[in-house]
Amino acid sequence: MGFLMLKKNKRFWQRVALQSHYDAVIIGGGLHGLATAYFLARQHGMTNVAVVEKEYIGFGGAGRNTAIVRANQRTPENIPLYREALELWPVLTEELDFNLMFNNCGNLNLMHSEAAMNAARMNVATAQFHGVESHLIDARQCKELVPALNISEDITFPIIGAMYHPPGGILRHDAVVWGLAKSASRLGVHIHQHTETTSIGVENHKIVSVDTNRGKIYTPRVLLAAGGYSAAISYAMLGIKLPISVLTIQAMVTQPLKPILDHVVSSGAYHAYANQTLKGEIATGAHMDPWPNYTTHTTAYYIKHQAEALAELLPCLRGVKFMRHWAGLADMTPDMAPILDGNDLIEGYYMDCGWGYFGFKSCAATGKYMAQFMASGQCSDILKPFALRRFAQHRLMGETAALVNYSPDN
Amino acid sequence: MSLIIRCPICGKRSAYEFRYGGEDKGPRPDEDSLTPESWCDYVHMNQCVAGIQKEWWCHRDGCGLWFTIHRDTINNLEVQHPEAQS
Numbered sequence: 301m302g303f304l305m306l307k308k309n310k311r312f313w314q315r316v317a318l319q320s321h322y323d324a325v326i327i328g329g330g331l332h333g334l335a336t337a338y339f340l341a342r343q344h345g346m347t348n349v350a351v352v353e354k355e356y357i358g359f360g361g362a363g364r365n366t367a368i369v370r371a372n373q374r375t376p377e378n379i380p381l382y383r384e385a386l387e388l389w390p391v392l393t394e395e396l397d398f399n400l401m402f403n404n405c406g407n408l409n410l411m412h413s414e415a416a417m418n419a420a421r422m423n424v425a426t427a428q429f430h431g432v433e434s435h436l437i438d439a440r441q442c443k444e445l446v447p448a449l450n451i452s453e454d455i456t457f458p459i460i461g462a463m464y465h466p467p468g469g470i471l472r473h474d475a476v477v478w479g480l481a482k483s484a485s486r487l488g489v490h491i492h493q494h495t496e497t498t499s500i501g502v503e504n505h506k507i508v509s510v511d512t513n514r515g516k517i518y519t520p521r522v523l524l525a526a527g528g529y530s531a532a533i534s535y536a537m538l539g540i541k542l543p544i545s546v547l548t549i550q551a552m553v554t555q556p557l558k559p560i561l562d563h564v565v566s567s568g569a570y571h572a573y574a575n576q577t578l579k580g581e582i583a584t585g586a587h588m589d590p591w592p593n594y595t596t597h598t599t600a601y602y603i604k605h606q607a608e609a610l611a612e613l614l615p616c617l618r619g620v621k622f623m624r625h626w627a628g629l630a631d632m633t634p635d636m637a638p639i640l641d642g643n644d645l646i647e648g649y650y651m652d653c654g655w656g657y658f659g660f661k662s663c664a665a666t667g668k669y670m671a672q673f674m675a676s677g678q679c680s681d682i683l684k685p686f687a688l689r690r691f692a693q694h695r696l697m698g699e700t701a702a703l704v705n706y707s708p709d710n
Numbered sequence: 711m712s713l714i715i716r717c718p719i720c721g722k723r724s725a726y727e728f729r730y731g732g733e734d735k736g737p738r739p740d741e742d743s744l745t746p747e748s749w750c751d752y753v754h755m756n757q758c759v760a761g762i763q764k765e766w767w768c769h770r771d772g773c774g775l776w777f778t779i780h781r782d783t784i785n786n787l788e789v790q791h792p793e794a795q796s
């Protein structure tokens with residue numbers, strides 16, 4: 301029956317022949333590639349655009365993330381971008397005519413020491429200054445919001461308070477991929493799945509072409525939006541090294557339960573976060589391998605870690621079974637901020653990568669501004685702080701308060 | 711997947727006993743001819759090879775030795791003699 305329905309219904313995006321010329325080629329059918337393609341077509345009338353995806357759209361982080369969104373970042377450079385991204389979800393739901401299942405249940409970022417509370421005070425002040433709702437609350441208020449939370453003194457890291465961010469929450473991550481792909485395709489963008497970029501052609505410091513396993517494409521513009529594979533592509537195809545470490549990051553879900561958790565709860569000390577999906581599963585992450593690799597393998601080590609953390613933070617989950625466990629790649633930068641750049645080293649070459657584990661929440665606004673950048677050649681002010689040159693200029697951003705043990709440098 | 715690393719002193723141990731020390735980038739650049747770009751290249755930039763790379767490790771929870779190994783980043787296996795193979 302399901303099979304018949306699938307056959308009857310039209311595909312969300314068209315399958316089309318690969319052309320030999322496009323005005324822009326986007327490498328990667330993930331969140332950032334699809335969002336940029338959508339805005340290029342919708343806001344700039346650039347429809348002769350190809351998204352080339354080596355597997356299927358959503359194969360990368362786009363289909364593996366836990367879909368948490370928030371805008372309470374730490375630095376004045378980052379907050380405006382995430383704020384706009386957060387505000388775009390209801391707008392996109394309408395524009396794409398696709399239910400993205402935005403559940404703005406609010407986020408509770410737990411603090412387990414006075415020092416952490418002080419750091420949170422600064423975060424809250426920065427967020428409020430930029431018009432993002434964020435409050436500091438004590439343990440008792442945490443318990444009122446999330447009755448399942450264990451605020452006793454008798455755990456490894458007792459809860460002292462939390463940074464409470466009411467407008468954040470979760471979405472359906474697949475819906476974002478499908479909604480963007482459907483609308484981009486309707487507007488004329490070509491989405492080529494199973495099309496792997498194998499080299500990038502440059503002449504006189506200008507982009508001229510992209511080679512794929514299905515043929516050569518001539519184009520004056522390329523966007524690198526290959527998620528965890530971006531740094532390897534950049535070095536192998538253009539000789540441009542990026543300040544990125546690629547780590548496998550894991551997440552899992554439990555069996556479905558009746559509603560017990562109506563906020564996203566996260567803890568740096570326990571290195572765990574959890575929320576309840578609309579299906580009832582507790583979705584929880586996120587362990588990162590402490591060394592770079594492209595395996596996307598899961599580990600028993602992490603199942604044990606997560607069970608221990610959840611059993612302390614949310615004791616009602618003791619005995620609940622994990623159902624699925626998966627992993628993806630996180631392309632981490634030293635300052636936990638992305639690389640958004642273009643037209644600098646090579647004319648027509650644009651980059652949107654280094655998103656680590658923040659690339660879901662940011663994709664809508666970033667796609668909008670990257671599209672504007674690619675259509676006009678002019679970088680808007682909101683993207684300027686994220687240029688690759690910041691690393692040589694020692695202008696790293698201070699997002700590292702959220703730092704986890706991901707690299708040799710911390 | 712787990713990773714087993716061979717420490718030159720202690721032998722094969724779980725990688726969770728070690729601390730990853732980054733891609734091998736050769737010697738530290740000479741101070742005299744140092745530019746912001748060359749320093750940035752040494753400190754921050756990576757090749758992120760999807761394949762075999764030479765890299766630094768420290769046996770943090772063991773003997774404390776710093777040493778290099780070759781590892782395939784696609785399957786997380788230490789490779790003994792990559793030069794001899796290719």
Ligand SMILES: Cc1cc2nc3c(=O)[nH]c(=O)nc-3n(C[C@H](O)[C@H](O)[C@H](O)COP(=O)(O)OP(=O)(O)OC[C@H]3O[C@@H](n4cnc5c(N)ncnc54)[C@H](O)[C@@H]3O)c2cc1C
Nearest residue numbers: 328330331332354360361362366368497527628659660661
């Ligand atoms: C377990 C996990 C949990 C996460 N949780 C969150 C979260 O809660 N909130 C949040 O904001 N972020 C989260 N993230 C991060 C988020 O998923 C990523 O930052 C985001 O997907 C990055 O988007 P992207 O478009 O850059 O890359 P991707 O979505 O990874 O897309 C890149 C695409 O490029 C394709 N590609 C690669 N090489 C080539 C090539 N040579 N030619 C053609 N195509 C190629 C890939 O197949 C892939 O489909 C999580 C990630 C993981 C893995």
Ligand SMILES: [Zn+2]
Nearest residue numbers: 717720769773
């Ligand atoms: Zn040793």
